[in-house]
Amino acid sequence: MGNQIVVPFGPQHPVLPEPIHLDLVLEDERVVEAVPTIGYVHRGLEKLVEKRDYKDYVLIAERICGICSFTHSVTYCNAIERIMGIEVPARAQFIRTIWMEYSRMHSHLLWLGLTADAMGFENLFMNAWRLREEILDDMEATTGGRVIQGSCKVGGIRRDISDDKLGEMVDHLKKIRPLLEESNRIFTHDQTVRHRMRGLGVLSKEDAWDLGAVGPTARGSGCDMDVRSSGYSAYGELGFKPVVFTHGDCLDRCLVRSEEVLAAVDLVERAVAKMPDGPIEEKVKGNPDGEYFAFSEQPRGECMHYIKANGKKNIVRHRVRTPTLTNIPPLVKMLEGIEMADVPVVVLTIDPCIGCAER
Amino acid sequence: MIEQKHTITEIAVTDLLKKTGECHEKGHRLVQIGCTPLGDCYEINYTFTTSWDFESLRITVNDGDKIPSISGIYWGAFIYENEIHDLFGLTVTDINVDFQGHLIETRIPSPFKNAPPVTKVKKGGDA
Amino acid sequence: MSYITKSPWIIHYDGSSCNGCDIEVLACLTPLYDLERFGIVNTGNPKHADVFLITGGINEQSRAVVKNTYEQMPDPKVVVAIGICAATGGVFRECYNIMGGVDKVIPVDVYVPGCAARPESIIDGVVSALGILEEKRAKMAEKGGKKQ
Numbered sequence A: 001m002g003n004q005i006v007v008p009f010g011p012q013h014p015v016l017p018e019p020i021h022l023d024l025v026l027e028d029e030r031v032v033e034a035v036p037t038i039g040y041v042h043r044g045l046e047k048l049v050e051k052r053d054y055k056d057y058v059l060i061a062e063r064i065c066g067i068c069s070f071t072h073s074v075t076y077c078n079a080i081e082r083i084m085g086i087e088v089p090a091r092a093q094f095i096r097t098i099w100m101e102y103s104r105m106h107s108h109l110l111w112l113g114l115t116a117d118a119m120g121f122e123n124l125f126m127n128a129w130r131l132r133e134e135i136l137d138d139m140e141a142t143t144g145g146r147v148i149q150g151s152c153k154v155g156g157i158r159r160d161i162s163d164d165k166l167g168e169m170v171d172h173l174k175k176i177r178p179l180l181e182e183s184n185r186i187f188t189h190d191q192t193v194r195h196r197m198r199g200l201g202v203l204s205k206e207d208a209w210d211l212g213a214v215g216p217t218a219r220g221s222g223c224d225m226d227v228r229s230s231g232y233s234a235y236g237e238l239g240f241k242p243v244v245f246t247h248g249d250c251l252d253r254c255l256v257r258s259e260e261v262l263a264a265v266d267l268v269e270r271a272v273a274k275m276p277d278g279p280i281e282e283k284v285k286g287n288p289d290g291e292y293f294a295f296s297e298q299p300r301g302e303c304m305h306y307i308k309a310n311g312k313k314n315i316v317r318h319r320v321r322t323p324t325l326t327n328i329p330p331l332v333k334m335l336e337g338i339e340m341a342d343v344p345v346v347v348l349t350i351d352p353c354i355g356c357a358e359r
Numbered sequence B: 001m002i003e004q005k006h007t008i009t010e011i012a013v014t015d016l017l018k019k020t021g022e023c024h025e026k027g028h029r030l031v032q033i034g035c036t037p038l039g040d041c042y043e044i045n046y047t048f049t050t051s052w053d054f055e056s057l058r059i060t061v062n063d064g065d066k067i068p069s070i071s072g073i074y075w076g077a078f079i080y081e082n083e084i085h086d087l088f089g090l091t092v093t094d095i096n097v098d099f100q101g102h103l104i105e106t107r108i109p110s111p112f113k114n115a116p117p118v119t120k121v122k123k124g125g126d127a
Numbered sequence C: 001m002s003y004i005t006k007s008p009w010i011i012h013y014d015g016s017s018c019n020g021c022d023i024e025v026l027a028c029l030t031p032l033y034d035l036e037r038f039g040i041v042n043t044g045n046p047k048h049a050d051v052f053l054i055t056g057g058i059n060e061q062s063r064a065v066v067k068n069t070y071e072q073m074p075d076p077k078v079v080v081a082i083g084i085c086a087a088t089g090g091v092f093r094e095c096y097n098i099m100g101g102v103d104k105v106i107p108v109d110v111y112v113p114g115c116a117a118r119p120e121s122i123i124d125g126v127v128s129a130l131g132i133l134e135e136k137r138a139k140m141a142e143k144g145g146k147k148q
């Protein structure tokens, strides 16, 4: 039995792009307990609903996080549209879906890169980010923004994508698909990666469910849960199937994401093939009155926007439950009993997005 | 699209632990706990689900009321309960991992505590 | 900036940004934009760093961290505030927890505009910061020379 010592981890830490603080209680090299502290990025933007009207607030909702930005704005709009009974035109739904999948691709590639970096695999990091730039190019060409798009609005979208451009996007994806597959192969076949991550930070299926894990963290543990299966936006018409792995360790959480990148490419291709014609927005009149819980699947997992409105132009309450927040309890469980040197890798495998978690 | 059903049941604070326990036995997972300040009281939603049917237990509390923690049933609930304590200034008793108000440190204590001014000040000021 | 005598190292901290600017900073270091061609290396240790890149406004908890990091950096040092948030608080300036831009806590040398700041403008900002760094270094050398 060694003595217990407390080692602070973060907030400013080389492997963390964002600040989160963990107090690690160690016994020799093993973590006995991890106590997280957040709040370094807390802005309090939910309270801004009092100052911005519900249409302008879309832009704030988008800035909850710069990675899942587009999905946040869509979820917010979904909630408002549900309360007001607005039918969003099919073309807008399809284009929203395409952009959401592009967000997923860029987010997962970003994450794969960061994980590779945490393992000390610099080359893979650079490679993943190079591929990500290809995705961002199309994102920028169609929305005008690389990470913050500002393209979603209540009732539809701001910009249409021309059919020519849609074709080009599919061609481009076809071209980078082999590159994506190759970088995935590194995760599935490389000995060092497997050795580093197999059996590390295991989260059992029961624990994942009970502690409220969502997204790739839950799907890596064998829980088949993905809000996209419920078919919001255009997912219902694209034959969506969730990617599920069963070991519950770091490697499987990686594999879920790397597979999802390819699945996203497929979804975009199918969406383009089925793209309906028509208007891209619906006129919005009046103010919302009522409440709604809107769910969506972000790159990091299930996200919930709760809106309560009372017929004024400022809504009463906007509550965001982001995937990272519910993934923190599972993370604390995963960290128990692992070695100090593995902490960065395990923390990264839940894909923490602190900007989201603290709003 | 599969319509997401959402049933909201209003319950008394004293029933909270019993009802939550029932949800746990049915194999529900905890989706979230969220609080809404309503001017004179607070509404707290505990959302559970198994698939696409969501179920919310709703309690209404006032400033100074004590809310029992459900973290004994759902271990992960501590994160939401500490959040409610820090942002709304409500007291949650017996949380398994109690941060004592240090989970989210804010410049002004309990910023969401009072009701949003719009509901009071801007009466009729609807544009 | 004609040339730089020393390879400048940067350190990056996220004040309370939305991540948008944050990942653009990281994107600058990767193959397409490749900030490393200026000899720049990203470090996690403030004691090694010359340039402090900071994204996002300052809130209650990050204030001390930012200050601390800044104070640990050896002189001469420059601070680059990236994004509107870091300049003024941006869209979040009215939030109860945001104190405002980075210059409320530490002196800022270069402001990079944009929400999110584009990698091109970040590179531009960093390169101008390198010029300022050289000036500061020259000034320090002058002062040091006089003393001796």
Ligand code: SF4
Binding pocket: A063, A066, A148, C016, C017, C018, C019, C020, C021, C022, C055, C056, C082, C083, C084, C085, C086, C090, C091, C114, C115, C116, C117
């Ligand atoms: S300037 Fe914009 S993109 Fe950058 S951190 Fe602020 S809100 Fe996010």
